[in-house]
Amino acid sequence: MSTSKFEAYLSKVISKVKSKQAHSMIKKELSNHLEELSHAFQNRGLAIKDADKKAMQEMGDPSTVGNNMNQLHKPRMDWLLIALFILLAGIGFLPLMSDVVSPNSFFIKKQIVWLALAILALIGFLFFDYRKLKNLWMYFYSAALILFFISFFVGTRLIGGGIWLSFGGIMINGPAISLYLFLIAWAGIFTKITDFKGWKKLVGLLILFWLPVIFYIMLSQFVFSIIYFLCVLVMYIFYYRHNRFAIKVALGNLLVGVIFISTMILKFSSSYLSDNLISVKAILSQAGWFGKGLHNNLALPEAHTDFVFPFLVYSLGWVFGISLCLILLVFILRISLNAFKTKDLFGRLLTLGGAVLFTVPACWNILMGLGIVPMMVVPLPFISYGGSMLLVYAALLGLILNVYRRKDIVESTLVN
Template sequence: MKISSQSYLREVQNQIHSKEAKEFVSAELNHHIKEVKNEWIKKGLKEADAEEKAVGQMGSPVTLGQRLNKLHRPKVDWLTVILLVIILGLGFLPMLSIGNGIVDIGYYSTHKVIFVLLGGVVTIGIMLIDYRKLEKQGWLFYLIGILILLTLKFFLTRFILGLVLVGPLRIESLMAIPFFLLAWSSFFNDKRLKLWHLIILFFLPLYLIFTTISISTVYIYVVMVFVMFCWSQFNLKIILKTLGISISSFLIVSFILLQSAVPYQINRLLAFLNPEQYRDSEGYMILLLKEQLANAGWLGNPMTNEFIPAGHTNFVFVSLTSYFGWLFAIVLVLILSLFVARIVVIARKIHHSYGKLLLIGSVALYAVQLVTNIAMTLGFLPIISMSLPFISYGLMPILFNSFLIGIVLSVYRRKDLVSSGFMENEVHVK
């Protein structure tokens, strides 16, 4: 009995449950049938006979469909999900360690529950989005990021605030970074864009972020772009040359800015280098953090529970270490670091260049927060506004990192839905 290629494809699709997998398998199988069909036409068969021959070589559509359904169904990375649930749960521990810094624990707890639930919704929502459909929207995401920064710049020049409040939501420059992640993943994967194009695209957001008075956002934006650049389509020579020029330019600009810095900015730098000399001013917080960490011990001091400024946000690592001890702090850092290790492992399995860039950008954004927050509380870096991922209190930090994990889950979910010649492995041509 003769069967057309379309009828064969429909029968194969009937065995596949996932809509995304149906579309992917149909496109790949249709392409493969056409290739085999053309080979038979070249051997002298008529088009109808060649199509029948090509379809016949595929074997039973039911058997093939069932095998492809099992192989290419979307997957959930349950290890990442379990890590996320654990870390979100650990995010409630600062309620015990913040001392008398937050009077209304009920208010804090209620809002933390809401933030965590919203973070879960964002993670699931991003996971369900097919990241492959975002690749061609790079310019749109770039413009959205620019628009967010221009909006902030508009309000800042009129009200001189570090953020814009819309009800309980704080609109800040960090909100633009997820859009720039999507945009730069697309740009670095676009071979039509030259290096000088990317330089212009890099500096426009950088300038706008500077105008929003957010050094931390400037920092993570620069790290994200440069890490992704190192994994881009450019060869090693261009990457090393660009990095060398960038680092040299940064040092020169920093030296120039230092000459024109106002006294309090210079004092902050000197206090970081020698906090004892500035113990009554800029060095006070540095010395306080050192004292709390030094007195923490392995099991902590839950009975003292001293107040630490910003102990639930930027300095949550210090408050947790002081309360629970260094043993807990080490375990916490290890758990938070497992996210980095897991994303790296997933990235090595991804063959889709756009998906790999998304993972590289995501791990860079997550890791820079983790490393910087801990390093500045330990005194290795100057103090800036930087949250500890998922642990620090606040809506934006949780939503931001939930977005990153959602991207990771989205790429992993479709890691077997990327063309890699699978028909040659699944279908044996006679």
């Protein structure tokens, strides 16, 4: 076979492709196709030299093929997700423009600073090669555990159960950041799951799974324990979706987790939950379709953070509230659908887990605002006031956009 001729042909094709990261994948793909065509022509009776020449002619002009490949294999940007992020972040300023915080200008300026930092975090996680994180899972897991211990021993516990770290007067939510670190760690673990063979390693893996759940509960971060639990479980189910025994194990862990976390919530409800202090159902019953306006006399604590949803419904009406729910639904569905557009296992796991990290707090915050689930410290993504969670969500979105951006320039690593 005329390898040199194929190499010259492929070099001309590759020269038209701007994305260098896609070069090896395209070269491998076209090389296999050329060899298949050459073998087909040889089977028809052509000599090897003539078969190779015919294969290149069949493939087409290298410049044309290269331009087509450049269009197919180039970085993509999900502008819909970016637009929804901007829209949700903008909605987050509405409570700050009302009478729920004072002085308004201070909170607005502070949130603008946090939003600017969040945008920088999003951009930072958007443009590097996320695949480099795959082999660093142990470092991310260890960093998350370190945040736990620092939070437990030197963190400041606030009313409502939240625990924060203070750095030069800036309050950082360590447990919230640990969620992001655990997401990356477990996505990496599942790509290396074949390394965990033998019952000792499997027991160790089970300990790695349950340890954060226990630590979150020790820090009274019940919702974070639920978010983490479901995030890892979703990644596990996707990885072992064709293994019936593994699915049974997942369902068993889900049952144990639900019982364990529910027991902890009920046990500490007297000291942690505050649903007896606020009648959100009574507040929402007065909202009407178009609300009472941003400047009203509503006495609702944490109306700009944990109870931002009932405040927005009361102020702007159920039309706005339903629209907000639809926007969040489109946002989460878009992320979930994007997960299946990448051929990289690590990227798909990151995106699926990221979808859970958005879904659980969004659903819990809204259901809490409707008076359906227990009241806890859980922000509405991009809308609730606060810097730590805004940075975490922005970094998470940047990573998800990064996976989508590279979906056409990465080789398939999916497990059948």
